[in-house]
Amino acid sequence: MTNRSTLIGALAFLVLAAAAPALPPWLISLATIAFAHALVVLGLVIMWRAGLVSFGQALYYAVGAYCVALVSRFTGITDAFVLIVLGGLAAGLLAVLVGFLLARYREIFFAMLSLAMSMILYGVLVKTEALGSTDGFNVAPATFLGYAPEGAMLNLALFWLVLVLSALAAAAIGVYFRSVAGAIAVPVRDNEIRIEFLGLSVNRLIHLKLVIAGILGGVGGALAAMTISHVDPNMAYWTTSGGFVFVTILAGAGSIAAAFVGSFAFEMLRSIAVALLPGAWQLILGSVLLITILFVPDGLGSLFMRKTRGKEGEPA
Amino acid sequence: MLTAFAIVTDGLVYAAYLFVVAIGLTLIFGVMKILNVAHGSFYAFGAYGAATAVGIYFDRGLPDAGGFLFMILVAMAIGLVIGLVLERGILRLAYGRDEVVIVLITYAVFLILEDMLILIWGTGSLAAYQPLVAAGNVEVGALILSGYDIGLVIFAGLLALGGSYALNYTRPGRLLTVVIFDRETAAAFGINVTLVYTATFALGAILGALGGAVMAPKIAVTLGIGVEVIVLAFAVVAIGGMGSMEGALVGALIVGLCRAAAVHLVPQIELFVIYGVMALVLIFRPHGLFSRAEPRKI
Amino acid sequence: MTPILSVAGLEKTFGSVVAARDITIDVPAEQTVGIIGANGAGKTTFVNMVTGHLRPSKGTIRFGDKDITGMASRDITRLGISRSFQVAQIFPSLTVFENMCVAAAIARDADGILRRAFTPLRSGQTVAEAEAAIELFQIGSYREARVATLPQGIRKLLDIAMAVAGWPRILLLDEPTSGISIEEKFGLMDVVMSALKSRRVTILFVEHDMEIIGRYADRVLAFYDGTIIADGPPAEALANERVQTLISGTKLRTEAAHA
Numbered sequence: 001m002t003n004r005s006t007l008i009g010a011l012a013f014l015v016l017a018a019a020a021p022a023l024p025p026w027l028i029s030l031a032t033i034a035f036a037h038a039l040v041v042l043g044l045v046i047m048w049r050a051g052l053v054s055f056g057q058a059l060y061y062a063v064g065a066y067c068v069a070l071v072s073r074f075t076g077i078t079d080a081f082v083l084i085v086l087g088g089l090a091a092g093l094l095a096v097l098v099g100f101l102l103a104r105y106r107e108i109f110f111a112m113l114s115l116a117m118s119m120i121l122y123g124v125l126v127k128t129e130a131l132g133s134t135d136g137f138n139v140a141p142a143t144f145l146g147y148a149p150e151g152a153m154l155n156l157a158l159f160w161l162v163l164v165l166s167a168l169a170a171a172a173i174g175v176y177f178r179s180v181a182g183a184i185a186v187p188v189r190d191n192e193i194r195i196e197f198l199g200l201s202v203n204r205l206i207h208l209k210l211v212i213a214g215i216l217g218g219v220g221g222a223l224a225a226m227t228i229s230h231v232d233p234n235m236a237y238w239t240t241s242g243g244f245v246f247v248t249i250l251a252g253a254g255s256i257a258a259a260f261v262g263s264f265a266f267e268m269l270r271s272i273a274v275a276l277l278p279g280a281w282q283l284i285l286g287s288v289l290l291i292t293i294l295f296v297p298d299g300l301g302s303l304f305m306r307k308t309r310g311k312e313g314e315p316a
Numbered sequence: 317m318l319t320a321f322a323i324v325t326d327g328l329v330y331a332a333y334l335f336v337v338a339i340g341l342t343l344i345f346g347v348m349k350i351l352n353v354a355h356g357s358f359y360a361f362g363a364y365g366a367a368t369a370v371g372i373y374f375d376r377g378l379p380d381a382g383g384f385l386f387m388i389l390v391a392m393a394i395g396l397v398i399g400l401v402l403e404r405g406i407l408r409l410a411y412g413r414d415e416v417v418i419v420l421i422t423y424a425v426f427l428i429l430e431d432m433l434i435l436i437w438g439t440g441s442l443a444a445y446q447p448l449v450a451a452g453n454v455e456v457g458a459l460i461l462s463g464y465d466i467g468l469v470i471f472a473g474l475l476a477l478g479g480s481y482a483l484n485y486t487r488p489g490r491l492l493t494v495v496i497f498d499r500e501t502a503a504a505f506g507i508n509v510t511l512v513y514t515a516t517f518a519l520g521a522i523l524g525a526l527g528g529a530v531m532a533p534k535i536a537v538t539l540g541i542g543v544e545v546i547v548l549a550f551a552v553v554a555i556g557g558m559g560s561m562e563g564a565l566v567g568a569l570i571v572g573l574c575r576a577a578a579v580h581l582v583p584q585i586e587l588f589v590i591y592g593v594m595a596l597v598l599i600f601r602p603h604g605l606f607s608r609a610e611p612r613k614i
Numbered sequence: 615m616t617p618i619l620s621v622a623g624l625e626k627t628f629g630s631v632v633a634a635r636d637i638t639i640d641v642p643a644e645q646t647v648g649i650i651g652a653n654g655a656g657k658t659t660f661v662n663m664v665t666g667h668l669r670p671s672k673g674t675i676r677f678g679d680k681d682i683t684g685m686a687s688r689d690i691t692r693l694g695i696s697r698s699f700q701v702a703q704i705f706p707s708l709t710v711f712e713n714m715c716v717a718a719a720i721a722r723d724a725d726g727i728l729r730r731a732f733t734p735l736r737s738g739q740t741v742a743e744a745e746a747a748i749e750l751f752q753i754g755s756y757r758e759a760r761v762a763t764l765p766q767g768i769r770k771l772l773d774i775a776m777a778v779a780g781w782p783r784i785l786l787l788d789e790p791t792s793g794i795s796i797e798e799k800f801g802l803m804d805v806v807m808s809a810l811k812s813r814r815v816t817i818l819f820v821e822h823d824m825e826i827i828g829r830y831a832d833r834v835l836a837f838y839d840g841t842i843i844a845d846g847p848p849a850e851a852l853a854n855e856r857v858q859t860l861i862s863g864t865k866l867r868t869e870a871a872h873a
Contacts, residue, residue, distance in 0.1 A: 051414070051416070053416045053419070053420070055419075101595075101599060104602070105598075105602060107414075107415055107416055108351050108415050108416060108419060108558075109598070109602060109603065111351075111416060111419065112351075112550060112554045112598070113554075113595065113598050115547065115550065116551065116554070116591045116594045116595045116598065117591075117595065119547055119551075119587070119590075119591040120588055120591040120592055120595065122587065123585070123586070123587025123588035123589075123590070123591060123592075124587075124588050126587060127583070127584045127585065127586065127587060127588065128584065175732060176731055176732075178734045178735060178736070179730065179731050179732055179733055179734060179735060180719050180720070180723050180730045180731075180733050180734075180735050181730040181731045182731065182735075183716075183719075183735035183736075184716060184719075184720070184735070186705065186707055186708065187705045187708065187716050189707075190705040190706055190707055190708070191703055191704065191705050191706070193699075193703050194703040194704060194705065194776065195716075195720070196686075196687055196688050196691075197665070197687055197688070197691055197696070197697060197703065197777070198688075198691060198716070198717055198720040198721065198776065198777075198779070198780065199688045199689075199691035199692040199720055199721065199723075199780060200688060200720045200723065201686075201688055208730075208731060212731075238543075238547050239543060242423060245420065245423070246423075249420055279431060279434040279435060279439070280431050280434070280435065281431070282427040282428070282430050282431045283427070283428050283430075283431035283432065283435075285427055286424045286425065286426070286427030286428035286429075286430075286431070287424070287428060289420070289423070289424035289427065290406070290421060290424040290425065290428070293410075293417060293420055293421055293424065294406075294409055294410065294421070297413075297417075
């Protein structure tokens with residue numbers, strides 16, 4: 001991230017945090033979910049930069065969410081910080097395991113296999129009584145280091161939490177994008193053979209990307225579970241993954257901020273479309289996606305950025 | 317013993333259904349290298365169209381046999397129109413882009429078509445049980461089999477035979493095989509690749525709609541059937557090897573039998589088993605059972 | 615003195631096809647070895663085996679005292695054996711400078727996941743390495759050009775420059791002058807050879823042009839039908855009767871075909 005965009009990001013963070021109490025509750029809830037989903041999208045952006053599309057990112061999202069729901073249900077732990085760490089860890093660990101397999105695949109085979117993985121989880125969740133089967137179950141209200149807010153205050157607290165985590169994630173990914181592992185993304189898409197013959201394992205690079213994306217997916221899912229206070233198997237279904245991919249393409253891989261703006265715009269668009277044209281919101285979303293892919297291939301985020309090469313400190 | 321028999325018959329019926337749906341998907345992938353998410357919508361449109369056709373036809377008390385034909389023809393016509401409009405209107409703009417990007421385009425089309433269904437048929441569900449009743453039952457020992465199911469298996473079998481005959485022994489089929497094998501050479505030999513693409517996509521769409529049509533009498537035709545079927549069809553072609561006809565057949569049989577076995581023996585793992593098998597196959601054969609690996613030369 | 619590269623009884627078969635058989639050679643450090651032979655004679659197979667792209671069916675490859683037979687190409691690269699390609703393997707959507715930065719960063723990369731995720735790609739030293747290599751291979755005027763748009767000769771130079779980023783001890787060049795016009799060939803080879811000599815690299819290069827072999831090689835290996843039929847100083851090897859009938863003759867035919 002350039003200094004200018006860091007500054008704008010920090011400013012946006014402060015304005016949002018300060019303005020939150022004055023905003024209508026529905027907007028706070030919407031923004032909380034949008035930013036939680038933006039974390040998942042950031043994971044997809046990391047992979048998309050290397051040319052990989054996961055049609056199964058809901059796997060990590062659902063694992064993070066169910067981890068929160070199950071831990072709070074069976075241990076009584078409701079502390080948001082603990083739950084988020086657990087959600088991220090559970091999803092990250094899964095990504096480490098699944099990654100040994102997935103990192104060997106590319107293109108549509110990667111997309112299909114990640115889809116299969118998420119559908120396996122979906123199949124398990126739907127059929128397992130102990131996990132609430134198709135209905136899922138409710139999640140107890142979160143607490144914050146002993147502080148147990150209720151109603152509007154709880155929503156506000158969750159929003160601030162999402163905001164802080166978003167800022168941390170954005171900063172960390174900014175560092176990652178400039179690092180050896182993070183900057184070698186376009187090269188992976190361009191020419192894997194050269195990377196191998198320079199002495200680096202492409203599969204291991206991709207494995208790392210998968211794990212980072214998995215952790216982000218888990219944290220996003222954990223936050224979503226606390227915000228919606230409910231989990232169900234649809235969180236693992238392929239249409240959920242499709243939604244995340246949708247936002248990724250819409251936002252483009254050019255910038256970190258675009259993931260947040262894009263995710264917020266998506267939730268907004270969806271709420272408005274559902275309210276105004278309940279039978280046609282997918283039609284609107286699909287049309288937007290189609291037009292974006294066909295006419296703005298670098299994502300809508302690219303429209304607002306000066307086309308400078310080597311932004312994000314990354315080659316290309 | 318009875319369970320084993322039930323597993324085999326159920327598995328075959330399910331495999332027949334999967335094969336009819338998957339063959340169009342694998343055809344489009346084989347020729348055009350497009351993994352078509354909108355295939356689920358073709359299926360849904362076929363099912364809705366067929367259910368409507370059945371409603372119109374059987375209300376008039378016309379002979380049953382004509383009803384089957386009418387149902388199928390309506391679905392095929394719908395598939396043809398959608399296929400042509402999509403290929404000529406949208407996909408044409410994206411040829412040459414990354415395979416993954418084209419998947420996303422078909423995903424966008426899928427979203428759009430899902431709502432078109434609602435706009436045309438509303439949110440209620442349709443029933444088209446009449447053909448199922450008309451086909452009656454067949455008793456085999458202690459087991460009662462539905463005549464419609466037997467017909468479905470025969471239909472799928474004929475489709476497989478006909479498809480393999482068409483690919484290997486007819487002129488258009490051989491042209492298609494050439495395009496599948498090597499696009500550049502095909503173009504160099506004067507094969508009109510543009511025309512082949514349009515025809516293939518339309519044919520794939522017709523097959524998808526046909527899948528929906530033959531299933532319509534067996535299911536409640538309702539929202540979300542396309543969403544469900546597309547991931548199943550993906551599993552089938554991923555197992556068999558994308559773009560391979562034999563693969564689609566074998567993949568359908570594997571998924572059909574595994575699912576039937578799970579349903580009868582361990583119902584809790586019904587869904588798990590399908591994708592579990594898919595993952596397992598992909599671990600050992602990354603490109604599916606019936607595909608040629610293409611190592612990169614340096 | 616131990617040879618830097620020592621190959622013994624190397625064989626590669628693909629099913630019933632024998633692509634290489636009974637290849638045994640020792641290469642002392644800092645020698646420049648030209649490899650000649652018709653297409654399909656096993657030259658690239660040999661290069662692929664030494665650099666880990668193909669696993670030999672039989673035989674051993676030693677780098678100094680270390681047995682590297684069957685090791686992964688990236689590990690062989692890290693040990694100090696690098697290669698360039700017949701078709702330049704570069705990152706087309708990046709600029710020349712960015713390509714070199716990636717190569718230099720990987721060369722300097724310590725093999726630790728966390729460190730790799732936090733160390734900036736463009737550290738001062740990496741950039742300095744990249745700049746030095748661009749200078750060494752005289753491609754500075756293309757520094758900011760996207761490599762997809764570069765002329766063939768520059769792409770080849772960049773490919774070799776990237777291979778050299780890790781300061782290899784041995785470099786294998788697979789047809790460095792293929793796809794280059796006759797007028798440019800010597801200019802390109804002059805740049806490459808002086809750059810590599812300045813870094814004291816042991817060179818094995820595959821080449822079809824006997825004039826280039828004669829000018830740059832200290833020693834010639836002539837491949838025919840998967841094995842070495844002549845090994846010696848250029849004048850001697852090129853004068854060998856079998857080489858003349860089997861390879862130089864082929865060379866004339868291929869040149870006629872190209873014309």
